[in-house]
Amino acid sequence: MKILITYYSQTGNTEKIAQSIYKGCEGKEVEIKPIKEVDPSTLGDYELVFLGSGIYASRVNKSLADLIDAATELPPKFVFFNTHASRVPYQDGFRVVKEKMGEKSEIINEFDCCGDNIGVPEAIRNSMLEKLPPEKRKEAEEHQQWLKGRPNAEDLENAKKFAHSVIQKL
Numbered sequence: 001m002k003i004l005i006t007y008y009s010q011t012g013n014t015e016k017i018a019q020s021i022y023k024g025c026e027g028k029e030v031e032i033k034p035i036k037e038v039d040p041s042t043l044g045d046y047e048l049v050f051l052g053s054g055i056y057a058s059r060v061n062k063s064l065a066d067l068i069d070a071a072t073e074l075p076p077k078f079v080f081f082n083t084h085a086s087r088v089p090y091q092d093g094f095r096v097v098k099e100k101m102g103e104k105s106e107i108i109n110e111f112d113c114c115g116d117n118i119g120v121p122e123a124i125r126n127s128m129l130e131k132l133p134p135e136k137r138k139e140a141e142e143h144q145q146w147l148k149g150r151p152n153a154e155d156l157e158n159a160k161k162f163a164h165s166v167i168q169k170l
């Protein structure tokens with residue numbers, strides 16, 4: 001069985017998760033590459049594709065939907081994964097990708113993880129915090145602290161275990 005792990009990652013968080021997923025697939029025939037390196041005409045060659053992205057303005061990157069659009073054939077199974085800065089799990093970012101896929105493939109599982117918002121430099125983040133009213137500011141500072149360095153070692157281990165459990169059930 002051939003497996004592909006592919007992702008869009010602007011600041012590297014989703015790429016770290018992709019690499020942990022790769023480790024969780026140990027023993028299988030698995031390829032990992034950024035989405036821009038995937039030839040859409042090969043997507044149907046895989047039994048399973050792990051497809052991931054960071055969340056930007058509430059959506060995954062457009063390249064994911066573009067890949068589905070351009071593929072001549074889709075794999076029978078997908079697993080979606082994403083990283084986001086919000087505290088709560090977030091899967092709605094894949095809405096457009098899901099619409100494009102329709103009933104052609106099955107989404108067998110989804111994984112999400114927090115990712116530090118390193119796309120905005122710390123100095124700018126701090127100046128934004130300073131403009132908030134005290135109560136909101138405290139909340140935002142706590143959130144920023146909680147997010148710092150994510151995905152952390154535990155997140156990466158969770159991603160690896162997640163991939164391993166997906167593979168075991170195939």
Ligand SMILES: Cc1cc2nc3c(=O)[nH]c(=O)nc-3n(C[C@H](O)[C@H](O)[C@H](O)COP(=O)(O)O)c2cc1C
Nearest residue numbers: 009010011012013014054055057058085086115119
């Ligand atoms: C331009 C931009 C927009 C973002 N928009 C959101 C958002 O709408 N919701 C959210 O939870 N996180 C948002 N984030 C945070 C990212 O989703 C988070 O840092 C993620 O881990 C980035 O993944 P990457 O490092 O793979 O690019 C945004 C980050 C950037 C840089």
